[in-house]
Amino acid sequence: MGRIAGAQAKQKCPSAHPLPTSRVHDFPTLTYAFLPPRLLVVSALLFDFMMPAPAPAPEPAPEPQESLPCNALRQLRASLDGTVAAKLMNATELIHALERKRRDTVLPTTLDALDTLLGGGLPRGKMVELTGRRASGRFSVVLSALAAATSMGEAAVLIDVGDHFDPQLAEENGVDLPRVLWVRPQTMKQAVMAAEMLAATGFQLIVLDAGLAGFTKAGRRAPDASWVRLARAAEAHGTALLISTPWPVTGTASEAVLVAERTRTHWIGQGRSPRLLAGITTDVRLEKHRHMKAGTRATLRFAMADSVDATTGNTPRR
């Protein structure tokens, strides 16, 4: 009885914001579909209270009367106070609400200045491009984004055109290496194809990084249409995409474009005393954003692993 009721509810209750089928199947819908209707409602109510405060929903779409899962739920909603009834949902509605809520969140890079510039972090389902020549600090941003995502328990992908990634340094930066898939394509075309495949697999953060050497060696740029297709794939699967390249490549497909410039290197020691590399500082400018004012700047500071270790009391590397 419970199984049939749950299955019917799933079929008859399309969400106001339908999701791609592939994503919906990723959720354990049967767990809820197996519950008898009364327990289903109560459990959904409990889960809803366990969740963090919901972000303000855009507009509740008018729900046709016939789409209600069962009479019991309708009657229960009618008998409750409006605020409580709004929190009451069946399994399908709960799954769709969770997915909508997840998409509204961002993936922080935990670099405060950069997160502020982007309105909280890397938006899910969108493509952010970070450009900068030579020692612009791009790669440090890439590692920070990977470290933040993997520390949250998310699996992340680094598509490394030019083969520049150093696992030792990444580990020192806090990247949880077992949660990182390292893909080393040889051309940008392969990199974009790989990113599209991986977005469809369900990775929540994909970083595509191309160094200058790897980029010029790869020679050809990926066609503009492929970036548009990649952006659509990211949107369809809720993937946060960070594209880090020496110069702009994504055109109009990206949600935001950041430019890293005016990098300064800091040394310890003056005059005749020996020098020691202390770190780098880079200015990042918001070149374009679809929903925020462009032109704002932020300064990012990165220190050598030795200096960081000194502050935490760990043994320096050298």
Next chain:
Amino acid sequence: MTRLACLYVPLFPLAARLRSEPELKDDAIAIVEGNGGGAHVIAATRRARTKGIQAGQTLTQARAILPKLIARGRDAECERTAQEALLEVAETFSPRIEDAGDGVVFADVTGLERHFASELDLAKAAIRAADDVALPIRCGIAASKLAARVAAELPKSPTVVDPGKEAEFLAPLPLTRLSPQLDAAATLRRWGLGSIGELANLPESEVASRLGDLGRELHYAARGIDPRPLIPRALPPEFREGMELEWPLVALEPFLFIANAALDRLAKRLEIQGFACKRLELTMNLEPDGFHSRAIDLPAPTRDVKTMLTLLRLDLEKTPPGAPVAGFSIVAHPDRPRRAQLSLFGPSALSPEKLATTIARLVSMLGDDRVGMPVAVDGHLPDRYAIDTFDPPAAPDMKRKPRKSRGVVAARVFRPALPVEVITRENEGTTRITAIHGEGDIDGSVRTCSGPWKIEESWWSATPASNEYWDVELDRGGTYRVYQASTSEWFVDARYE
């Protein structure tokens, strides 16, 4: 009461061949056995039969009747794989099946009435399942193997013999359905017996006294009594597809075209059993003799035909067989696809099956050492790395807050390290790098440098490393890690970024 289903493929050699070459299905095809003048037809398609081609005719006679007749030799490889496919279809209905050979399989279907509305529905489902693996079958269900086999051989399919009605079912059928031996058949014909029922009506002792044990067995069979039990077979450890080619192939593309169809059939068979392929073994029969074998380990269990074909192509391009290919067989070693419980409230977990397929496709596109999990290797020299199979730990049940970034400067490593020319200056016992000349941006005078740091590693081995590292900032921008190897050559191996 035991209920047995018989799955029977009529004209099995022909059906097996058409399964491998489905494009010939509508043509006039004959399967022949033997060589030269002794080649004779053993099966023919309906189109050929309507033109007068019959089993037993020599190939010369058949060609005289129908000059455009397409003749194919009997292919043992095709028949073996078709039989395996038939067994796997039967296994989807019952774990107790018996391989009776030549397109015949028995399955114990006792107790399946809870899953199917009737035995007729069960038989229809079996026919549909066999159709999915390109095998046209007939199905009969009865209480004994004999009755099930006779029911399956009837043109009207499926046929279900009600329990206890075996004798009634067999009675009107001609005696040839019992396939008696030639001399016994001649004797029975002399007695004037035409149907199975007429034999069953004779006294058992009288038949036995005249025909011996053979007569007793025939009499039992005529009464629907078959004491032979079902002998279940063990599960195969691998899945195999292949065929003998009509003419040897020397180019890769035509071979891959045929291999694609074989992989497609393998994938369907694996899917039926709920398996994925973790290792492919390809054996090619070469002209004029010899064979060539190779094994391809897949990065993750998958049933994706495109991925398997690409890996096969890459492997064949890397090491061609070196002679024309006259036949092949592909063996798939099965493995259970990965499964995982997904979380509602934690971070989105990856579907293991989807991930496995994606990784396999990436490996086929980029190469097997270019996709995986990065591993930090113990040691002292920078730029040590290894790559391992990507198998991420389970996602946490609840969401976690991100850990604050340590803000460490990253080094963009150059692999291999770039050789450069370095100009140094000695000053009061210390060495300073004043300029670097290399490719691209790595060229110019040095603004600031620090070093050296000497790192020695593997001094106990045959290939010791003893490098002196420097950090240098160029006037034109960019901070690099430079080292002097023990051979006095200079390299840039990373840029701080």
